[in-house]
Amino acid sequence: MPSNGIEFERYVATLVQDLGFLVYVTSESNDFGADIVASDAAGERRVCIQAKFYGSTLDNSPIQEVVASLAHYHANEAWVVTNSSFTDNAIQLAKDNHVRLIENRILNRLIDAVVSGNTDRLPDFYKGTKQVESKEPTHKSATHRNSYYFDPLIWEAAHFVVESGLGSTSSLQRRLKMGYARAARIMDMLEELGVVGPPDGSKPREVFLDKDGLARLERIELGEEEDSVDDSSSHSDSGKDASSQTDVEREDGSSGLSSAKPAPSLAWVDSITWEAAHLVVTSKQASSSFLRHNLHVGLFEASRILDVLEVLGVVGPSAGFKSRKVLLDGKGLAELERRRD
Numbered sequence: 097m098p099s100n101g102i103e104f105e106r107y108v109a110t111l112v113q114d115l116g117f118l119v120y121v122t123s124e125s126n127d128f129g130a131d132i133v134a135s136d137a138a139g140e141r142r143v144c145i146q147a148k149f150y151g152s153t154l155d156n157s158p159i160q161e162v163v164a165s166l167a168h169y170h171a172n173e174a175w176v177v178t179n180s181s182f183t184d185n186a187i188q189l190a191k192d193n194h195v196r197l198i199e200n201r202i203l204n205r206l207i208d209a210v211v212s213g214n215t216d217r218l219p220d221f222y223k224g225t226k227q228v229e230s231k232e233p234t235h236k237s238a239t240h241r242n243s244y245y246f247d248p249l250i251w252e253a254a255h256f257v258v259e260s261g262l263g264s265t266s267s268l269q270r271r272l273k274m275g276y277a278r279a280a281r282i283m284d285m286l287e288e289l290g291v292v293g294p295p296d297g298s299k300p301r302e303v304f305l306d307k308d309g310l311a312r313l314e315r316i317e318l319g320e321e322e323d324s325v326d327d328s329s330s331h332s333d334s335g336k337d338a339s340s341q342t343d344v345e346r347e348d349g350s351s352g353l354s355s356a357k358p359a360p361s362l363a364w365v366d367s368i369t370w371e372a373a374h375l376v377v378t379s380k381q382a383s384s385s386f387l388r389h390n391l392h393v394g395l396f397e398a399s400r401i402l403d404v405l406e407v408l409g410v411v412g413p414s415a416g417f418k419s420r421k422v423l424l425d426g427k428g429l430a431e432l433e434r435r436r437d
Contacts, residue, residue, distance in 0.1 A: 263301030
């Protein structure tokens, strides 16, 4: 379970996403009263959520804050989620302002429903509309990632890191004039996007992409380019080796590795993620509840593993209640794993 407020926000974001919503986590400061903004795929429901990790009973403050956030985020619902409980005055104020309160008992019920796969038994208001895989997104966002990882400054940060060659959290903090915690979270996002490598003590992270690689990644993430090999570009440069292709895993399970430099090592991927990859490819199941049951990990860790598998091209993006699509077969996974060392 989370041990602080930031971890609790991400935990709640993951849970709400598993309930079928599209989720965005706001900035740590100047969040206009909402920690999380969730919406269904059709855009009919937009929910502002306050996530409060407290050791004591909550008073009126989070209800007042989340109500104030509705106009800013153009939302039509407000929730306050906590590991604690609420005072009588807070409950009355929430009732007067139509704010849904989710205290510890209800929160545990939602978690149990997600873990057991029994979300169909929950009241409809806890469930977001299921995403339709064939439907194109109607807004530009990180379409290939779980959206709660997306920060509005992610691409500005990516360009700074690539152009400067500095995978440093403190440099990012100074450049973008933000708090260290947010800069560190963005650096973790850049790692999941494959822009930088994992932390190495106090040293700056290794930068994996050049400007061209980042430009292509940005087009793919914003839905402006298909995540596949561009045949026209491969034929236009006769000086390249015929085996040269983009570093993208294809849906048929094959993998092409091609760019101006060798594909980056995957030594940063931990052993439990590789174990999960074999489980997912063998069983063709890719849900957080499946990983929780088979790997004996928590909901947050299972979601993290799925995010990494998505970055590796083993599974597709989150699909609400559904298990994610498995993109690789055994042969494709074996080829990918050769980059492990």
